Amino acid sequence: MTTLLSVPIIDLAPYFAGTAEGKAGVATKVDEACRSIGFLVITNHGIPAELIARVSQLSRQFFDMPLAEKRKVDRPREDAVRGYSAVGEEGLSYSLEEAAPGDLKESFSIGPSHVPDDDYHRGPAAGPHFEPNSWPPIDGFREAYESYFEAMSDLSRSLMRIFALGLALPEPFFDDKIDRHISMFRVLSYPPQREAPLPGQLRAGAHSDYGSLTIVLPDDKGLQVFNKAGQWVDVPQVQGGLVVNIADLMMQWTNDQWVSTLHRVVNPPFEVASTNRRQSLVFFHQPNYDAMVECLPSCLAPGEQPKYAPISSGDHLTSKFVKQTTFGGTKAVA
Numbered sequence: 001m002t003t004l005l006s007v008p009i010i011d012l013a014p015y016f017a018g019t020a021e022g023k024a025g026v027a028t029k030v031d032e033a034c035r036s037i038g039f040l041v042i043t044n045h046g047i048p049a050e051l052i053a054r055v056s057q058l059s060r061q062f063f064d065m066p067l068a069e070k071r072k073v074d075r076p077r078e079d080a081v082r083g084y085s086a087v088g089e090e091g092l093s094y095s096l097e098e099a100a101p102g103d104l105k106e107s108f109s110i111g112p113s114h115v116p117d118d119d120y121h122r123g124p125a126a127g128p129h130f131e132p133n134s135w136p137p138i139d140g141f142r143e144a145y146e147s148y149f150e151a152m153s154d155l156s157r158s159l160m161r162i163f164a165l166g167l168a169l170p171e172p173f174f175d176d177k178i179d180r181h182i183s184m185f186r187v188l189s190y191p192p193q194r195e196a197p198l199p200g201q202l203r204a205g206a207h208s209d210y211g212s213l214t215i216v217l218p219d220d221k222g223l224q225v226f227n228k229a230g231q232w233v234d235v236p237q238v239q240g241g242l243v244v245n246i247a248d249l250m251m252q253w254t255n256d257q258w259v260s261t262l263h264r265v266v267n268p269p270f271e272v273a274s275t276n277r278r279q280s281l282v283f284f285h286q287p288n289y290d291a292m293v294e295c296l297p298s299c300l301a302p303g304e305q306p307k308y309a310p311i312s313s314g315d316h317l318t319s320k321f322v323k324q325t326t327f328g329g330t331k332a333v334a
């Protein structure tokens with residue numbers, strides 16, 4: 001298997017067509033991408049263009065509101081990633097224990113909606129994972145965001161099935177570990193830069209993501225990935241494509257056979273910085289909080305030891321918040 005140094009574009013149509021051969025072909029390509037660079041761009045993913053356009057337009061409308069209005073749906077607490085976070089309030093590289101100025105972005109986040117009133121969702125073990133969402137007073141906003149969250153949940157289940165095939169596991173292996181997931185959807189808005197950034201300040205500092213996988217829809221270039229040759233390479237902008245990357249939990253699950261890659265969003269070129277605005281829709285997929293992440297049987301060679309102790313998805317996520325808040329006390333989250 002070759003080590004890819006750039007991000008491949010993978011057509012999901014043969015997987016969704018449903019033949020064993022088509023599924024295996026897609027799974028092999030995805031496995032290669034996840035081993036080499038941890039990123040891929042998917043096409044024919046089935047997410048309606050109309051839904052993407054609607055969420056994008058409503059998000060722009062939200063970020064255009066005055067700061068005081070946006071503050072009315074402000075993030076409630078450090079451990080509850082809901083609502084609005086203003087420019088400079090978060091720094092992704094904080095989670096790597098590296099001091100850097102805050103990221104030049106603002107965001108709006110939601111978690112699962114229409115949460116059942118049962119012990120898993122409402123009991124003490126649920127912690128902040130099913131914190132209610134708050135909504136700005138924009139017509140159609142809630143409906144569009146909830147639809148997008150659902151569409152991303154379904155697509156993530158398909159991707160996890162492809163991952164299972166790529167890892168020589170039964171296709172539904174992950175199904176019961178993600179059927180009550182604690183994922184998060186957030187829209188990021190990177191405003192024009194009318195003043196020069198501080199030294200080291202980026203639109204999003206270098207970081208890896210936390211959960212199983214992330215699905216990103218950027219409307220402009222700027223996203224870069226650190227490849228195995230030690231170079232920052234641009235993620236290709238593909239019309240109608242979605243960027244997928246695997247995150248820390250998946251790396252842990254595979255005993256480091258798959259890589260959760262450092263990535264960042266660079267500042268726009270100086271000539272266009274004062275007018276360039278960038279927006280991305282980002283879905284962070286995170287398994288059920290009680291799903292145990294322990295080295296997959298197919299990822300251990302005979303005689304090899306697992307590199308990580310088993311941990312639950314919920315504890316893994318919470319440990320990231322603790323790391324961030326003890327470091328500099330900044331509201332930081334990926």
Ligand SMILES: O=C(O)CCC(=O)C(=O)O
Binds near residue numbers: 282
């Ligand atoms: O805006 C982007 O393109 C990516 C953002 C990102 O990597 C993140 O929020 O974790």
Ligand SMILES: [Fe+2]
Binds near residue numbers: 209214263334
């Ligand atoms: Fe990220």
